Amino acid sequence: MNTDEKRIYDFVREELKDEMIPISYRGLIDSKYCGHCHHASLAMYNLLGGKTNGYKLQTATDELEIKHYWLVNSKGEIIDPTIEQYTDLDRKPPYDKIANNRASHRKTKATKLIIENVTKKLQSSA
Numbered sequence: 001m002n003t004d005e006k007r008i009y010d011f012v013r014e015e016l017k018d019e020m021i022p023i024s025y026r027g028l029i030d031s032k033y034c035g036h037c038h039h040a041s042l043a044m045y046n047l048l049g050g051k052t053n054g055y056k057l058q059t060a061t062d063e064l065e066i067k068h069y070w071l072v073n074s075k076g077e078i079i080d081p082t083i084e085q086y087t088d089l090d091r092k093p094p095y096d097k098i099a100n101n102r103a104s105h106r107k108t109k110a111t112k113l114i115i116e117n118v119t120k121k122l123q124s125s126a
Contacts, residue, residue, distance in 0.1 A: 005079055008047045011118040012040050012081050020110035028066060031089060033082035039110035040081040041069040046107070046115055047122075048073075059103040060094040062086075068094050069103060 001009060016036045025035030045057045054074025061067050070080035070093070078095060086093040
């Protein structure tokens with residue numbers, strides 16, 4: 001991750017709140033990050049300039065049939081703001097399971113709130 005990616009990554013993760021987790025994802029696995037991957041990754045995608053700046057929003061289904069989202073930058077590096085839902089539980093992220101990348105770019109309320117709050121943080125720290 002470059003400096004800008006890391007800064008936004010950290011700010012986005014600070015914004016993750018339990019009430020943002022969709023009901024269908026609550027309690028699926030023992031990780032505070034499960035259910036945050038879509039809005040966290042999509043917020044990062046937008047804050048980093050999206051497709052224009054070479055980012056791709058990726059999605060795949062893991063071994064538990066849970067849909068997971070992450071970003072790939074123009075260098076092909078994976079940026080996953082909720083990776084701990086895999087690494088903390090010794091699970092393998094589904095990065096190699098992309099069958100058809102139909103990632104949803106629809107901004108949820110949580111995505112919009114994260115973008116708004118991170119934008120304020122970026123402006124005040126500039």
